[in-house]
Amino acid sequence: MxxxxxxxxxxxxxxxxxxxxxxxxxxxxxxxxxxxxxxxxxxxxxxxxxxxxxxxxxxxxxxxxxxxxxxxxxxxxxxxxxxxxxxxxxxxxxxxxxxxxxxxxxxxxxxxxxxxxxxxxxxxxxxxxxxxxxxxxxxxxxxxxxxxxxxxxxxxxxxxxxxxxxxPPAALPGAELLQDHGGWAGNPWLPWHENLPGDDGTIVILGTGLTTVDSIISLRAMGWLGRIHAVSRHGWLPEAHFRGIDYHDFPSPDVDLTTLGLEKLRALMEEHCGKLRELGANPAIVVDKMRPFTQQVWKNFSVEERLAFAKKDAARWNIMRHRIAPEIHAQVTSSQLTGQLQVHSAYIERVEADGEKVKVCLEGGESLTGDLVINATGPQxxxxxxxxxxxxxxxxxxxxxxxxxxxxxxxxxxxxxxxxxxxxxxxxxxxxxxxxxxxxxxxxxxxxxxxxxxxxxxxxxxxxxxxxxxxxxxxxxx
Ligand SMILES: Cc1cc2nc3c(=O)[nH]c(=O)nc-3n(C[C@H](O)[C@H](O)[C@H](O)COP(=O)(O)OP(=O)(O)OC[C@H]3O[C@@H](n4cnc5c(N)ncnc54)[C@H](O)[C@@H]3O)c2cc1C
Structure with missing residues (x-):
């Protein structure tokens, strides 16, 4: 037609x-x-x-x-x-x-x-x-x-x-000078696999979220045996999905989560996370139970509350909320246990060329140098x-x-x-x-x-x- x-x-x-x-x-x-x-x-x-x-x-x-x-x-x-x-x-x-x-x-x-x-x-x-x-x-x-x-x-x-x-990920300070550098992968969703160093090499992944996990899993699947460093401000890797328990105390039918405001909501969630820990259960259940209300809660927050949440709570929220398949989590854990993967908690200050390698300068004067550095810090x-x-x-x-x-x-x-x-x-x-x-x-x-x-x-x-x-x-x- x-x-x-x-x-x-x-x-x-x-x-x-x-x-x-x-x-x-x-x-x-x-x-x-x-x-x-x-x-x-x-x-x-x-x-x-x-x-x-x-x-x-x-x-x-x-x-x-x-x-x-x-x-x-x-x-x-x-x-x-x-x-x-x-x-x-x-x-x-x-x-x-x-x-x-x-x-x-x-x-x-x-x-x-x-x-x-x-x-x-x-x-x-x-x-x-x-x-x-x-x-x-x-x-x-x-x-x-x-x-x-x-x-x-x-x-x-x-x-x-x-x-x-x-x-695509936000540019990091110094990245503008690395556009043509073979050791720099500024967009993790474009193919970087062709630039793999040998098994005696080092890969530094900037970020510790879902895209970093993707990269680690691919490196394992390709049989690459070199060293991997992953670095982010908090150094938290995603958690695995888990089998929950019946927990009917949250949310209580008497409480309207959507109009509670950030401070009271935080306190309520902390209280229930504590209760779940006492029961030997995963506190992320509270975040899952928030899901039907999240958009309305967010809409009802003032701009100040949204900003405060983005600054203080978002990283922890994301870790509890965006979980990964248990089999993927097991592979990442195995990379950590064998020493192939090291996770660092540090603020990334800038990136710069170091001959054929790329140096990642961290707050406090520390640095990591990779034959390949992948920017997986999340979308801008x-x-x-x-x-x-x-x-x-x-x-x-x-x-x-x-x-x-x-x-x-x-x-x-x-x-x-x-x-x-x-x-x-x-x-x-x-x-x-x-x-x-x-x-x-x-x-x-x-x-x-x-x-x-x-x-x-x-x-x-x-x-x-x-x-x-x-x-x-x-x-x-x-
Ligand atoms: C690596 C990764 C894994 C994920 N895994 C899951 C998962 O397991 N489960 C889940 O629920 N969600 C997952 N997500 C979330 C995912 O973002 C969404 O599920 C969904 O794919 C987003 O789709 P989208 O169409 O909005 O954006 P995209 O998938 O980004 O598609 C946008 C498209 O628009 C094109 N485009 C952009 N600008 C222009 C332009 N100016 N002109 C022409 N074309 C343009 C882009 O090239 C792209 O093809 C994942 C996200 C990522 C990045």
Whole structure:
């Protein structure tokens, strides 16, 4: 079916989970003709940064049962896994709890795309085209827009969705002089594996989060036997998922967590973490039980409370919240036990060339030198310093504005972008990691699938798929 001139045109910038699932949901919901133009660059379309990995040792950090791409079909991913012969003999209970390779989840997204956007489904009103290219600007003319690509292509659209995902890591002092240095990997999501030193070499990884874990796991899978140093301010590695206990004391039905305020919430959480420790259970259960309320709590915090949380609590929160598959955790622990991996707690001051090596200068005069140094310090979060040409251009023109925290785009509840002068954009919408300052929890699939459904509903003028009952879900978190 080809798009007629009366067909509404929707351009989506970004072909990772957020962009693809927005398009798929538009196809599922729309009752009227629409034409979707999915614009994507650099990463494999439909897979994005996380699921574009070709390395089978990179596992999801969420169990299969909670990775459905649809908020209204909670078992969808597990059912899709059943279409693959390698899981034929795996019992349902076991399959649901497995941490699948991320590339398998990428296959799942690709198959959603194929089914709903490439004419294989029942959707007869929606057509789609896929454009490989970097969007660098959007011109807004009243209630429609034009997306400009780097190569000069112009794409007309009635609505434009910004789904550009995570920013690359923030540059570290001194890194600007290392751009062409063979020992420097400034973006951990670009291939650095070709520059591996020999087994007598040293790799320094900056950061101790999920991307660092990815790197350690890959080095092990490649059989690399050299020394690994990982360094971050606190030196905390992610914890493993665990089997929880029934703990019904938190949250109490008498307490409205969403209006408590930071100080009282902190005290309450500390109290329950203490109780869980006394019971011999993992205090992270409290963080899991907060999950259905987190976005509302964050929205109700004052800007001062959000800033205080980001400064004082975020590192600990993230460690408890973003856990990894037990088998991945076991491998990292094994690297530590064998002495291959050493973790340091120190503030990174700057990086500099040291001949063919790279030196990492730490606070207090200490330093680490690596044949290869990988910057895995996490995505840059100061939105006004975005490295994206597109986002900085839109900000400069006032078509979008940073949220109060300067962590992402300011939006309304239906994901419409808010302009610099505070009006709702007639053209632009946003979802995904770009909403960190507004929602805090906006990175993982369990949040993003609801957003993709909401954005699609805004685009087609319908209502989003009913949100699943997360309070029921957390009871089963392992
Ligand atoms: C290494 C890693 C592992 C993760 N593992 C999990 C997990 O196991 N479970 C989970 O729930 N979540 C996981 N996440 C969280 C993950 O961020 C989300 O699940 C999700 O993949 C984010 O999708 P996205 O579409 O918003 O962004 P992305 O995946 O970053 O996709 C954005 C896409 O937009 C493109 N793009 C950006 N700007 C432009 C432009 N100007 N023009 C054209 N194209 C553009 C990018 O190149 C990219 O292809 C992981 C994240 C990372 C980084």
């Amino acid at each position: 080809t798009a007629s001139s009366s067909t509404k045109r929707i351009a989506i910038i970004g072909g990772g989970f957020s962009g693809v699932m927005t398009a798929v949901n538009v196809a599922r919901m729309s009752k009227h003709p629409r034409h979707i133009i999915l614009i994507n660059a650099k990463r494999p379309l439909g897979r994005g940064v996380a699921y574009g990995t070709r390395r089978p040792e990179h596992l999801l950090n969420v169990a299969a049962r909670n990775m459905s791409a649809f908020p209204d079909l909670p078992d969808h991913f597990v059912q899709w896994l059943r279409t693959r012969s390698e899981f034929d003999t795996v019992p349902d209970l076991e399959l649901r709890e497995r941490f699948m390779p991320r590339m398998v989840f990428g296959d799942y997204l690709k198959s959603m795309m194929h089914h709903h956007l490439q004419g294989m489904g029942d959707e007869v009103t929606v057509t789609a085209e896929f454009v490989e290219g970097v969007a660098v600007d959007v011109e807004v003319n009243g209630s429609s827009g034009v997306v400009l690509l780097e190569d000069g292509t112009r794409i007309d659209a009635d609505r434009v969705v910004l789904a550009s995902g995570n920013e 979060t100061r939105f006004s310093s975005s490295k994206s040409l597109l986002l900085s251009k839109l900000m400069e023109k006032g078509l979008i504005s940073p949220d109060d925290m300067d962590m992402g785009i300011r939006i309304t509840d239906d994901h419409t972008a808010v302009t610099k002068d505070g009006t709702e954009s007639e053209v632009l919408l946003a979802l995904g990691p770009l909403l960190r300052g507004t929602l805090w929890e906006t990175i993982a699939v369990p949040e993003l699938r609801g957003q993709a459904s909401q954005v699609a509903a805004t685009l087609v003028g319908g209502s989003a798929a009913p949100a699943e009952d997360l309070s029921a879900l957390v009871e089963f978190i392992i």
